[in-house]
Structures are given as C-alpha cells and as structure tokens.
Amino acid sequence: MPKGLLKKIASALRLSGKTHTHRLPGRGVWLLGLAAFLTSVTIAAIIPRGSNSLPVNALIPSTPPQTVLLGETSIPAAINLTTNLPAETEASHKTPDREQWIEVTIRKGDTLSDILKRAGHDSSDIHRLIQSNPDARVFRQMYPGQKLRMRIEANGPLQELVYETGPGEAFHLVRHEDRFELTKELRTFETRIAHVSGTIESSLFEDGQDAGLSDNLIMKLVEIFGWDIDFALDLRRGDNFSVIHEEKFWRGQKVTDGAILAAEFVNQGRLFRTIAFRDANGYTSYYTPDGASVRRPFLRTPVEFSRITSRFTGNRYHPILKTWRAHKGVDYAAPVGTPVRTTASGRVLSIGWNGGYGKRIVIRHNATYNTVYAHLSRFRSDLRVGSFVDQGQTIGNVGATGLASGPHLHYEFQVNGAHRNPLTFKFTGEAKIASQNRDEFARLANDWTARLDVISRGTQIAASR
16 A cells, blocks of 8 residues: 555554564574563663574574676675665775765656756766666666665766665666676675564554554554454554564664564454464465464455445445435445455456446456455556456555445445355355474464563553553
8 A cells, every 4th residue: 555545544543552662683583492582671681692592593694795797797795885874884885085975866757867967977878788788777667765876986977876676685887987887786684573562542553653563564464464353443442462573684774674473463352363484485374373374265354444334234325316225235435546455366257337336346256256346436457357366456446436425435245146244254164274384383383472472461561550
C-alpha cells in the first residue's frame, strides 16, 4: 500500500499508550537452542558480541562488500556509500582535498540528464555507456526520493556516480580517462535480533510506530494475523502485541528491518502466536506453535484498515432504491482510490461494468469458491478474463460506481454458487508444517515461545504500572 494513502487512513491506528522496545545484539537469524532468554535489560551489557552464548552457526560475519565488475576494471570496495557513518569511519574513507562528494535527491520527473545538467556536468559519455551496456540502464529507472552521489574534482569533470538501488546494492559509474566504467557493489549485512512490544491505546498504526515498528513491519504483522483478527473491526483498547524481528546493519549502522521471526497479538483476551520457519528452498511461512499454518484459504478483509458500513443480511433498506431487499455481501467504506486486494488466489471470471454493481470483478478460486468486488473506481490495467491473481494482490481501487451512495467496496463470498457471510464462514483443515520439518520446527517453536513468554510478562507488568 502506498505510504501516503496508509497515512490518510491511519486514523484507525496510532497509540499514545505504554510501549517498550528492547534489542538483542545477536547476529543469528534462526537461533536454535539459544539458552539465554530476553530480559528487560539490554543484553549487550551482559553478552559481548561474539560470545560463546550464541551458536557458532548463528553468527554472520561482517565482511566487506563484493564488487562485481560490469565494465572493464573493478574499483576498490572502500568507497564510502553510507552517508551517516560514525565520524571515525567517515574519516577513514575521505577522498583527497581536491575532490568532493555531492549528494542529490531525485525529484519527480527527473532524468539523469536533468540531474547532471543542474550540477553543471556533461552527460554524453554516460549516455553512451547506458546505450551500450544493458546493466547501466538501471540509471533510467530512478525514483523520486532516492539518492545519487557524485564525486567531482575541483573545477573538473565528474569522476564517479553512485546510485543505491537498495539497502544491499549500489551501482558505480567511474571515470577512467575518457570513458566511464560500470561496477555493481553487493553488501553483506550483519543481522541482529530485536524485539518490540506495545499496548493498543488508539490504533495499531500509531501505537506500532510509537513502539518502534516500521510501516513495513506493521503491514507484515497485519498480513500474518489478518487471518484471525479483523483489524478494521476487532481491535480494542488494551490489546497488546510483541514482535521479535531481524535488523540489518552495515558498518555499525542500521540499514533496514528484516523478517519477523516470532510474534504474538492479544485481541480481546484471545492470544494468537506465530513462529516463522524458513524451508530448504528459502521460503518463509508462519505457523502456530503447534505447527498449524496461520494462512487460511481466504483473507478476512479485501480492504486494509477500512470500516464496515453494511453487513450481510436477509433484509436491508437500500439507500438508493428506497426498498427493502437482501444484502448478500459486506460493504467496506474507504476513500476513493484505496487498493482492493483479492482475498485468495484464482482467475478472473468476469471484469467490467455490471449494472448496479458498477465496475465489478468476479474471481473464481476453484470449483467451490467465487468472490465479487464491486463499485470499483478502476481495475488494475493488466487484468483480463482468465488472468491469474495471487492472494493479497491489488486488483483495483475503491470507488462509487453503479448504485452506490458513497465510496465503498461491496464484497461477496460465494460457496457453490450460494452467497455466504464472509465474516462468519469457517474454514477447516488448516495446513500443517511438512512432516520432514516437524522436529526442527518444534525446537525452534520452543525457543521463540519461551522468549515470547518473557516479553509478554514484561509488557503486562509495565502496562499495570
């Protein structure tokens, strides 16, 4: 979901309550058999980095970045790409006095030519490289808000251009006499473990931010627990959450958040917990501590952080037709343009205008289940009848087309052609973790469950003060 839109509808989500953040200095990702539990004090003061309290295979060495040659010659890996390094690190990577680095923020509509022209540099040599080297075409796909760094000589030409395309990847264009050469730098991050906990006072989005969760981690938390908790309806003051997750560091500075490793959510007194498991193919799934998948055949809601304005009922007064009739779906009010996601994987059965439904999409999931999404303002441009859509994928946007008194999504759930209430329909036979992974998962679940117990007790004690 775009961050701007998420901010607009976050009135359902920031908290002023008591929240608590603790960090673990361990570098492990999957810490099997770790005896030391989380405590409310900083573990760094007790266990120095590299301590034998951590299993050897859990340590991720802090190695220099790889430099992949995409042109003719490589460049030193010592070039400083991190603008917020500590002073002593920054000093060790200074260029000679006659050279300097300039950082430029990419504006909306900017091209590389625009940026170089504003800085007073010729772009013809770079453009020749971009035309001849497919790897250099990444410089054509720059996005607003990203950074470009330029190394220049005093009163001289551009010497180097650095474009960071992601936390672990950067492209360098380096001048060698009368031409530029392209290299790609890959970084190996140090992974540490942190945990965050908080209590709901206002909304998940705001309270999660106050606790120290990033927007991405909040959305991941909603995705994981969205099978059991309707975050548009079920959230209550006093609910609480705890999240154990990875953090990625580069030269001592945090770069980004990693995966959620374990989490719990207490909603209206009901406890939900999940444990992450990464299989042999590197795919991460989430399970309850007893090994049942948290993933259900259908998501609870097709629109995140909306509110229900009309429920499934056999007799409802239609605000436009001025008559009583059955309402065979659920209406979710949301601003025009809010993304609508498919609640399960399937194929588009029909798409287009359909009378009072306005712009409508029907998705067939299998021989048993269909879902309907109506009153849309627009469809995703590449969708056609027969298109495959994955669960959670955006298929259109909220609107007020057809017989709609205001912007909302009308959502229907059909079982063997009969309309059913999507809010109360129960699915059975949740998937279990594969038999070959059960022993390993059981050991992992025991570790994370014990740590969640400690975090939960700390959160409850703090909330009672």
